[in-house]
Amino acid sequence: MRGETHVVQCSSSVHLRLEPVLPHACEVWRDEDYVVRVLAPSEQRFVRHGTYTGRSVSVSGELDPAALKEAFAALQLAFPVVMCRIEEDAAGSGYLLSPGDSRVGASITAGDVATVSLPATPVDPATQLAYLDAVTSGAGRWRVTLFAHHSIADAGHCVELLSRFWDFYTDIVEAAPISVVPQDYPQSLEWHVAQHGITEGRVSGFEGVTRPLPPTGAPVPVGDPAPSSLVQPRRARLDQAATARIVGLGHHRAVSVNGLVTAALLRAYASETSDATSGPVPLSCLYPVDMRSRLDPRVAPAAGTNMAGLASFAAGIDLSDNVLELAQRISERLRDDLADGIVQQSVLHFPDCYGTNRTHALAEHVAITNTGAVPPFRTPAGLVLTDYEIVYLSAHPRPSAGASAAVTFLLYTFHGQLTIGLLGGGADADRLLAAVGKELTALSEETIELAATGSRRVWVA
Structure with a gap:
């Protein structure tokens, strides 16, 4: 027998009744609906x-199908x-x-569980903002x-939703009573x-990745959506041993794992997209x-929507240089930008680079998103989560409103294994991976010098 579900109502969320701001605004607002708020620039990027x-x-x-449906219903109540x-x-x-x-x-x-497919239920932002398939x-x-x-x-909020599910x-499944306390709506960065x-x-903080756009005086049209x-x-x-060696290397050299892996990814991209033997690749x-x-x-994971500021790094990547030197430069740049408060306020510059009224274009940069270590998820006895992937779904893709990244790398660690996902790359994607x-x-085979003994320890993958 399943446990009882108790719903505790929360009245701290406030809805503001607004009139349409444009004469041709959405028809739904004329049907006595409520506008919670206008999305901020950090959130608008994903509307198009x-x-x-x-x-x-x-x-x-x-899996118990009935319990799965009940758990998702509880999640919907907990996170309105x-x-x-x-x-x-x-x-x-x-x-x-x-x-x-x-x-x-x-x-x-x-169906086939080897790959991720479009959900059986059509996904529509005008219907709801989360689906479970x-x-x-x-x-x-x-x-x-x-x-x-x-x-x-964002990544932090999404992982929190999955963990709560x-x-x-x-x-x-374990017949334990659950109390569902509806959370306040999250706020923007x-x-x-x-x-x-x-x-x-x-x-x-990302001037080296942007270029000015000539004024056009006309917004980019929304365009018709594709399927x-x-x-x-x-x-x-990487396996667990190689991943652990990279983490250990970072700790020993006082360089962040993000800096180490970012350096390795930039070197990989430089080696496969240009004639890197002729000199540094910008x-x-x-x-x-x-x-x-x-x-x-x-800020709690579910209290913010997209809580990511932006940081940048631009340099000539010379494959003859040591990867650790490059990693140190990347880490130092981030430390300096955080110490100076540049990353903290970077979101306030988003309107300059995103959206139809942007004044700067993002150059063909390498985008790297590090979502960190995936926390262990609680599951009943006999149920094991064997793999974890990040995927993206476009419910109504339209012509792009601006330049996109040359490629995007996704970093995360699951079950102690560092994973790199690749978006883009075209015909060269497999070679780039x-x-x-x-x-x-x-990088995992880099030598760690032990200052206390004057000796060296070499870990071999």
Whole structure:
């Protein structure tokens, strides 16, 4: 017998009734709906394509379909923002609307669990902002994917949603009573930095990655949407031993793991996209920095939507140089920009680089997103999460409003294994991933000098 579910109502969320700001605003506002708020620039970036970020886990063991549906329903009650909707006005600006009358529950189907596919239930930001899709191939093999609209959930928020889902599922299966306390709607990074008294500075911190745009006087048209599409990045993975050696190397050299891996990725990209033997290859790199732990008081995972400021690094990548020297330069640049408060206020420069009214274009940079170590998820006895992937779904992709990254690397560690996902790369993607594997293996084999004994320890992969 399953445990009882207790719903504790929370009345601290405030809805503001607003009139349409444009004469051709969404029809839904004329139907007595409520606008929670206008999306901030850090959130607007994901409206044009209807971008959902997905966290997909491979599951070994028997899932209880009824408990799975009940757990997702509990998640929807606990985090009301996932039941909200996003609509656009005639100019393409997104508005967060309160939940509608209908709720789409978890989808459970039979199929191929080896790959991630479009959900069985059509994904629509005008309906709700999170979906759960479960697929089983029988014999205790499942794939469970949580999709959350990127305007309301970044990596930290999305992992928190997935973690809470598995908590609910485990309690339900184990017949433990659960209390569902609805959370307040999360706020944007712009709101959080304003609360901390952070104001826009003279520099953005990513000048080396942008170039000025000539004034056009006309916004980019929204364009007609294409059918929904899903991207499952190609991946390269290190084993636990090699991953541990890289972490140990970073600790010993006082260089962040992010700096070490970023250096390896830039070297891999330089080696495969240019004639690197003729000299340094000029590259620019742009990467998000989670501001939750860098604001005081710390921001809870579900209290913010997209809490990433931006940091950059630009240099000539010389493959004859030592990877550790490059990693130290990357880490030092980030430390300096954080110490000077540049990263903290970088979000206030987003309107200059994103959206239809931007004044600067992002050059063909290398984007690197490090989401860190994936926490262990709580599951019932006999159920094991064997793999974890990050995927992206575009509910209504439209022609791009600006230049995109040359490639995007995704970094995360699951079960102690460092994983690199690759978005883009075209026909060279497999070769680029091979170069990434080569650079990371070489990094894991770097010698650590032991100052106390004067000796050296060489770890061999």
